[in-house]
Amino acid sequence: xxxxxxxxxxxxxDRGRAVTKSLLGWGVVAGPFYLITGLxxxxxxxxxxxxxxALSLLLLxxxxxxxxxxxxxxxxxxxxxxxxxxxxxxxRANGWAGALLGLYGLSLVAATIxxxxxxxxxxxxxxxxTTASTSGLAHMAAxxxxxxxxxxxxxxxxxxxxxxxxxxxxIVSWIAAAVIVLGFMGGAALALVPAGVALLxxxxxxxxxxxxxxxxxxxRLAPRADC
Numbered sequence: 001x002x003x004x005x006x007x008x009x010x011x012x013x014d015r016g017r018a019v020t021k022s023l024l025g026w027g028v029v030a031g032p033f034y035l036i037t038g039l040x041x042x043x044x045x046x047x048x049x050x051x052x053x054a055l056s057l058l059l060l061x062x063x064x065x066x067x068x069x070x071x072x073x074x075x076x077x078x079x080x081x082x083x084x085x086x087x088x089x090x091x092r093a094n095g096w097a098g099a100l101l102g103l104y105g106l107s108l109v110a111a112t113i114x115x116x117x118x119x120x121x122x123x124x125x126x127x128x129x130t131t132a133s134t135s136g137l138a139h140m141a142a143x144x145x146x147x148x149x150x151x152x153x154x155x156x157x158x159x160x161x162x163x164x165x166x167x168x169x170x171i172v173s174w175i176a177a178a179v180i181v182l183g184f185m186g187g188a189a190l191a192l193v194p195a196g197v198a199l200l201x202x203x204x205x206x207x208x209x210x211x212x213x214x215x216x217x218x219x220r221l222a223p224r225a226d227c
Contacts, residue, residue, distance in 0.1 A: 019087075020084055021219055023081060024084035024215050026081045026215075027078070027215025030077035032208075034070060034208065037066075041055075045061070046124060049122075051194050051197065053120050053197065059071075059111075059112065060118060060122065061122075067112075071108045075109040078101060078102075078104055078105030082100075082102040084215075085097045085101060086098025086099075088221060100156065103149040107145050108146065111139055111142045111146075113138075114134075116136050116139045116140075117133050147207070150210075151177040154173045154177040154180070155174060155177050157214050158177070169214060180203045181203075182199075183204075184200065187199035187200030
């Protein structure tokens, strides 16, 4: 009598891969969370004008804690995504991408510690600053470091996406990098006029859009947890 032995293979769950995908998911969530929370405040806070005021000015006034919380939570989400990119990208590139994205996340948190100076009649009852304060200068420095880090991260990640066969996402990355830098520089130079605010908005939207697109692409490239 012969006994037939049958073997069946069942998929195994890789916790590390699941964590990587979860971290990348925060890169998808961060931008919509920041923009929805910021725009809701912009529409409800008295005297705030989207055509004249950057969202960072919402840090000022009695309800400034809401924007501070928005920036902190968004920054933590970006840092989580940075770790995800570092885990999924090849070793020769992951250190740069993770560090640059992490620096952008830290710059968002730093912006809450150093609020900007009042300008454009906001907040209500405040006096526009004639010279930049230490806090105002630190806020601008955090913004500069953050936007430059984000733009360079987009270039690095774009090269990886191109090598991975995601040509469309790579092109989006490089276009976003250019828009981020040019928008921030133009916005900083023209900060007191509507055109400058519009350029800053362009840089912000380009940055969050890129992070969403790149995080989705990286999520799809990351190995599945059940394999």
